[in-house]
Amino acid sequence: MDDRSTTVSVGGSLSGVVVIGDHNVVCDHAGTTVSPTTPPAPRRTTPPRSLLWGQREAPVGRDAELRAVHAELDARRHVQLHGPAGYGKSLLLRHISRQRAARDHVICLSESGKHVDDLLQDLFEACYEAAEDYRPTPARLRRFLEPIRAVLVLDHLSDRPEDIERVLDAASGCTVLSAVRERTLWSAGRAVALGDLSPEASLALVHRVLGRPPTAAELRQVRAARGSPPALLRLAATTTDERHRRVIRVLALLGGVGCSVALLALLAGIASAEAAPVLADLERVGLVTVDGGGVHLATPAAEVASASSAATTLADWLWSGPARSEVVEAAPVIVAVLTAAGPTAEALELARVAAPALLRSLRLGAWGEVLVLGAEAARVLGESRELAYFERELQVRDRLLAERSASGLWWKVLLPLLVLAPLVGFGWLALSEPGDTAGQPTASTTASAPDTVTTIPAGTPTSGPADPEDPITDPTTDPPCDPVLPASLGLDLVRNTRSIPIVAQPCHGDGVPTGRLALGGPDAPVFALKPDCPDVLSPGESCTVTIYFDATEPGDYTAQVTLPAERPMVLSGVVEAATSPVPPTTTVVKPTTTTTTTTTIPTPG
Template sequence: MDDRSTTVSVGGSLSGVVVIGDHNVVCDHSGTTVSPTTPPAVRRTTPPRSLLWGQREAPVGRDAELRAVHAELDARRHVQLHGPAGYGKSLLLRHVSRQRAARDHVICLTASGKHVDDLLQDLFEACYEGAEDYRPTPARLRRFLEPVRAVLVLDHLSDQPEDIERVLDAASGCTVLSAARERTLWSAGRAVAVGDLSPEASLALVHRVLGRPPTPAELRQVQAARGSPPALLRIATTTTDDRHRRVIRVLALLGGVGCSVALLALLAGIASAEAAPVVADLERVGFVTADGGGVHLATPAAEVASASSAATTLTDWLWTGPARPEVVEAAPVIVAVLTAAGPTAEALALARVAAPALLRSLRLGAWGEVLVLGAKAARLLGESRELAYFERELRVRDRLLAQRSASGLWWKVLLPLLVLAPLVGFGWLALSEPRDTAGQLAVSTTASAPGTVTTLPAGTPTSGPADPGDPTTDPDGPVSDVTTDPPCDPVLPASLGFDVVRDTRSIPIVAQPCHGAGVPTGRLALGGPDASVFTLKPDCPDLLSPGESCTVTIYFDATAPGDYTAQVALPAERPMVLSGVVEATKSPVPPTTTTTTTIPTPG
């Protein structure tokens, strides 16, 4: 193993101190120490600090998509572009972000290869001064981001639906414009497919790239491409320059992950001064896209750079002490190279030097991936000392992240005791059951199995913390030992109406600070005379801890004309009345519509 130093110096001092949640974290090459602390003060910046992506020509043949995106953003609705790689989604995002900057605050981030937690840290640092050395807990992060009002532009979002849901939940005050290969945005907004170009647009694209009208032979190739942008670009481009090929091979190794121009030059083995012109050449002909998140390969490549060589290059680079922002940019590249290299000696050396650098940069998602990959390499190579380091650091990481769910785990243990208390004689736990009267409908856990729901009586005191107030002043101020919590606002709206056949509505549920025991969303129940025509699908845990939120989707499936009524019940909450109307004059099955009812978070 490489043992050049006992500490790694990044930007003058990788051996430094950061705050993660309520923990003071001292990190260096030998290991990490953790102790309790008070979170630092941060101040929100207005407007947020974000570089707009470079100005480019308007996309060819995408007028309809541009109109659709602007219409949704004007209405403050989330929108997602989705389609295959190389179809121009990034170009559309850059064009729209430039246009929106004249009327909105715009934050441009790339999600390429990033863990969603690291993406949210990017957003936090863009919106707050003093955030570079502080990683708040998810609940605090949500409070910090709630007052931010901006168009949040996210390129290269993952194809995991939970990632876009996490972003929408954390940045609830932002209107999100994202791009991904697969559609992951459903009920929360509109998805716009980016598909093949029309014959006219295909000719225009080839003409633009060639700088002249296509020849008869090229016209036949245009027809054969059938509107596929990558196929059209291949007609107009040939790559013979060795520098171009080196850059493409490195980007192919990274598998779609973005790389800064400076780091790309290092990995490709070309001069720094030559890198920008090479990237500009490749971008002009559509081989790559370049933005604030780095350079990305836009079309498939046949040749791939050596992962072992790239790992060695990154290891040497990290030992030179790059600045923290450079490490932040490089985090997805490091993970991609480690993954491609496999359990080799080169990968082990890279993981060992990268781990403290990523912790110091507060990219805990990438840090965790590097620790796992490093442990795997050390185990297979028989490096017991290095394996002990990675396993110890993984335990430290578990400790740092345990605060995220500690309260939720506590109440998951306590909740069954509350339910069983009446059966074992705890008279001080007064529980009540709803009665089937004209004024209150009986509810059931499913639409087809009527039953009862146990509820806590209204006004039962809780033991949760007081509202933390404005996160920009004191997000984690001291809490008195004895508090009287104000009554919580209703979790569910009083009513929800459906007036379109096969309508779908989604409502967010937010556990407020006054919900000391959390919100038992696992006990949501649907009942009432017409429950069979409604379907309740919560995307929620059994218990929602204070500061957390989730989404409940309700489907209205009635087709026969008439008025329909049901209700959704939740313990200790007044029921939400569902009403649906199907008129005889309406089309039997009109297109599905989706709307979102937003419940403002108190405070």
């Protein structure tokens, strides 16, 4: 067989070591292990990085709103723009942020489809150097963000009132300008509503969209729109180009979640070079908006892309090892596609590969949503081993976020003590945030304490035992190891090479005997194995096996790959009768090794 090979790197964002609170977290495709560590001391960037969105045209007919927003920001008061979809909130935010950048430090972030916890992590990484591998506790996060002085511009913020409250509490030193559909900011600042346009502004907007004055028939439609920006934009919202329709179908599938241009091109099946002109056409006629949160659909669409197909495309993309920043951008898209796909095999595959990538990128909000959706798919499909994986990971997540749960309870615990203190002679009580003891005296505990916080003892980390009282640290209750090989793998002459990652899990005490991989079955000669593995793969290490399919006659072919103590992996290949065999272009994947280490970030100089 012609062994032309190209070396690529996989798993770049599926495995790694991060620090979450006081825990060192090792994540890979097999599962997550946790051990105690000392939190790093990230160095603050002064001034914070000014994250600005691209330049856009000035909004039409919004002069009064612009003056009101600038007046409030000059007075260092929070402002919230609110109005229906398509009324130009994102356009106004981009215009204001560019104007404010001449006098203030400006940080522009989009919440489009994100969990508010992940939005705050975005802000932390914008303000501190080498923060990409560290996620502080909520208490430490507030201390890190309190000295930041900037105008924080938030687009597509959710309509949950608690989200804006979380942001204002965490970034207390920032002046926040946000955009939402329904007003959620009340006593903490001023809300500015975006309403319908005046007749003069309506004509100006239509003239801009059409690139010419409207005809008499179009003028009648302008009057019928009564100043509604979406209705005015729909006057020119027609397209017959297949590439345009593909983009619109994908955006309709995402249901309002923003998507990066590169990922949108991948999901729509168009060339990357074609994406920019296609989006420019769609934006000009008002069908899409391109802003800091990516590309959004501006008007409802009748056709929706296949969720199963999108899930498969995203899973393949994640296996190719995208950069961490690309995974961060894609997090809300992954959640949206999983939600749309429902409990299907494609959704299960996407959730399984997305979970470690999202943990590695420290987007714990999206990670939790993917784990829940993956567990539901595994439960419906009857995949008990996959369900065990998701349930263990959810236990790990609950343990990592236990400090947040405690932070909502500490006042409930201490309030009775504060009331009783004068009666029992407590004297002064030293109060501190749970799990954040920097600079605080060590608190004593008694048998009558109303709440007990379980801590992880030092030692060898373990991966998700089943003991509900200590789901991480009890090494005697670990479930059986997950299968190293998938149950089956299909190939054809279009995709005649597949790479399978093999990860030795912590439960493989003696390692995985990868040198004993064997190929058999009735059609074994048309398949070939090329392992890039040692004879024995030690726990925590990974390698890759490349499988080739090289049939020369039409037919259905079947073989098996066996590994000691593992179920066999069934290989299947199909050559259609009308298809001429094509010499394969092979791909060899170098191994990726995951080592349990403690990630450190330089202390301030």
